[in-house]
Amino acid sequence: MEILKGIEIKNKALWLKKERILVIGDLHLGYEQSLNEQGILIPRKNFDEIFIEIKNLLKLKPKKIIILGDLKHEFGNILKQEGEDVIKLVKKLSKCSDLLVIRGNHDGVLFPLLKKENVSLLDEYFFKDFCFLHGHKIPESLDFKKSKIIIIGHEHPAIELGDGIKKEKYKCFLLGRFKNKKLVVLPSFFPILGVNILKEKPLSPFLKKDLGNFSIFVIYKKPYFFGKLKNIRKLTN
Numbered sequence: 001m002e003i004l005k006g007i008e009i010k011n012k013a014l015w016l017k018k019e020r021i022l023v024i025g026d027l028h029l030g031y032e033q034s035l036n037e038q039g040i041l042i043p044r045k046n047f048d049e050i051f052i053e054i055k056n057l058l059k060l061k062p063k064k065i066i067i068l069g070d071l072k073h074e075f076g077n078i079l080k081q082e083g084e085d086v087i088k089l090v091k092k093l094s095k096c097s098d099l100l101v102i103r104g105n106h107d108g109v110l111f112p113l114l115k116k117e118n119v120s121l122l123d124e125y126f127f128k129d130f131c132f133l134h135g136h137k138i139p140e141s142l143d144f145k146k147s148k149i150i151i152i153g154h155e156h157p158a159i160e161l162g163d164g165i166k167k168e169k170y171k172c173f174l175l176g177r178f179k180n181k182k183l184v185v186l187p188s189f190f191p192i193l194g195v196n197i198l199k200e201k202p203l204s205p206f207l208k209k210d211l212g213n214f215s216i217f218v219i220y221k222k223p224y225f226f227g228k229l230k231n232i233r234k235l236t237n
Contacts (some may be wrong), residue, residue, distance in 0.1 A: 024065065027189050030072055050191070134154050135155060138206065155204045172226070176211065
């Protein structure tokens with residue numbers, strides 16, 4: 001399904017068809033170990049699920065892969081699990097394509113891992129009319145001002161739907177505007193479900209204004225266009 005002309009939703013990623021660029025949002029590798037160290041005992045299976053999904057996406061044969069930040073989870077250091085997972089994934093992706101990683105707010109100490117594999121860590125990446133960012137801060141550069149389409153992660157958008165008895169949460173893409181630019185927000189790629197945009201305040205400064213006119217693309221096995229957020233609110237209130 002196209003979210004914009006020439007830009008397709010593929011699973012939880014974006015595919016720029018003409019440019020052959022694959023864009024992946026927040027991976028948060030090492031999430032389970034971080035919880036384990038807080039005393040929350042969950043199995044460490046997220047990486048295996050992520051790796052299988054990404055290997056399927058590599059069948060598209062991308063020329064470039066962009067990870068939109070928060071490749072790892074822990075803020076201030078590198079846990080054993082996330083270090084091993086990052087290296088394994090980066091090795092796989094960099095063998096298949098030109099790999100770029102955008103610096104997210106969880107990636108403060110990511111550089112040493114990427115340097116070993118000669119992979120770039122950037123604050124933002126500009127290509128043609130596109131600006132690729134994590135989404136936790138707004139750039140002030142001339143390149144950003146010239147860009148026409150912004151693609152970000154960070155927000156982990158999802159919506160919660162129910163019939164009054166049972167509720168289910170689904171990851172989703174958002175499509176709207178930031179000033180005079182088109183804005184696409186990717187869901188998190190890691191399996192844990194995201195932030196309910198129908199009720200919770202947005203994290204990203206790109207989303208501080210009312211999101212009522214944003215279009216919603218829900219992911220459940222395949223993408224579904226749900227229309228405007230303001231109309232979904234009316235149905236769920």
